[in-house]
Amino acid sequence: MPIDPTGVVLITLVGAGYAATRYRSAAKARQAARIARKSLLGMLPTFAAVFGLVGLFQVFVPASLVERWLGAAAGPSSLLVGAVLGSVAAGPPAAAFPIAGSLLGAGAWMAAVAAFIVSWVLVGVVSLPFEGRVFGWRYALMRNGTCFLFAMVIGLGMGWLL
Amino acid sequence: MKGQTESLQPRRLTQIVGFLRREGLVVVVAGLYLWAFVADRHSALRALATGGRVFLSVVLIIVAVFGILGLFQVWVDKKKVAARLGERAGVGTVVLSAAFGTVLVGPVYVVFPLLKAVREHGARWAVVTAILAAWAVKIPMVPLEVEFLGWRFALVRTVLTFAGAVVMGLLVERMMIWWSPDPRQIQISAEGVGAAEEPRG
DSSP states (O other), X not given: OOOXXXXXXXXXXXXXXXXXXXXXXXXXXXXXXXXXXHHHHHHHHHHHHHHHHHHHHHXXXXXXXXXXXXXXXXXXXXXXXXXXXXXXXXXXXXXXXXHHHHHHHTTOOHHHXXXXXXXXXXXXXXXHHHHHHHHOHHHHHHHHHHHHHHHHHHHHHHHHHO | OTTSSOTTSHXXXXXXXXXXXXXXXXXXXXXXXXXXXXXXXXXXHHHHHHHHHHHHHHHHHHHHHHHHHHHHHHHSOHHHHHHHHHHOOSHHHHHHHHXXXXXXXXXXXXXXXXXXXXXXXXXXXXXXXXXXXXXXXXXXXXXXXXXXHOHHHHHHHHHHHHHHHHHHHHHHHHHHHHTOSOTTHHHHOOSOOOOSOOOOO
């Protein structure tokens, strides 16, 4: 198992951040560490599921399928597919990146992948009832609708820029 | 049996939403593996090994990302910022809101009620929407995005999402005013902002 240098550098930096926080306030550093540990442990099942999904994806989903639905050749419809996939997917944002990476690796268009990530985070079909209850239905529908369109616009911008 | 009768109370609802958001994926993936093992044991094992390998290659980054998350939580005083965003109105505040959104961390059932409080402090819809939209930027998650999608992808997506958050905030606010059954809302934002949105790129 090769050790990833990015991870080592990052861990070192974060460690330094904690050391600095500890220097300023030991209680704050302890609290930060507790929050980090708690949210990491809470997300462990999800991460297991996500990487399980990445494995399934790479073995069972043929690249041709991804290319047909999400490839650059599919054009605008791939943007729509990406945004719809992202909207119905329910999961924490951190989980979107490994899956998006698999899609990109299988030949999906960068714009569609960007639309997928943005709508994953911004458009929540699962959390829509909750949002409607907190802010009112009118706002929830308008915000999710606008964000859905924006996911595609941002995707388009990505495809154009990169 | 406590809480059984108040099935529509927000707390109960947040629990359901929280559970679906967190564990729905686990249920689906476990089901898929079950199916895969029945259909093709060899391929299923290969999938499991592939997933495990990818996970091991990024496990340090994941731990670091959550470390950053913890630091953000203690250094960014959510309540203080929230009170501040309710004070003034103007495009500058909307930009500030978007900036706040990028460092905001927490699950949807914590963030929504927080923003509800921001709104009740007198914040414009544009402020609430910009925070929610910029929430998709995920500064603490950038290392993860770079690892899986490359730094160019991460950089451009971050910049575009941030700019989009400001525009989206103003746009949604405009729509709220147009379709408002309550004329008092018009007072909250008097300034007209570009409703015709140009696709950016």
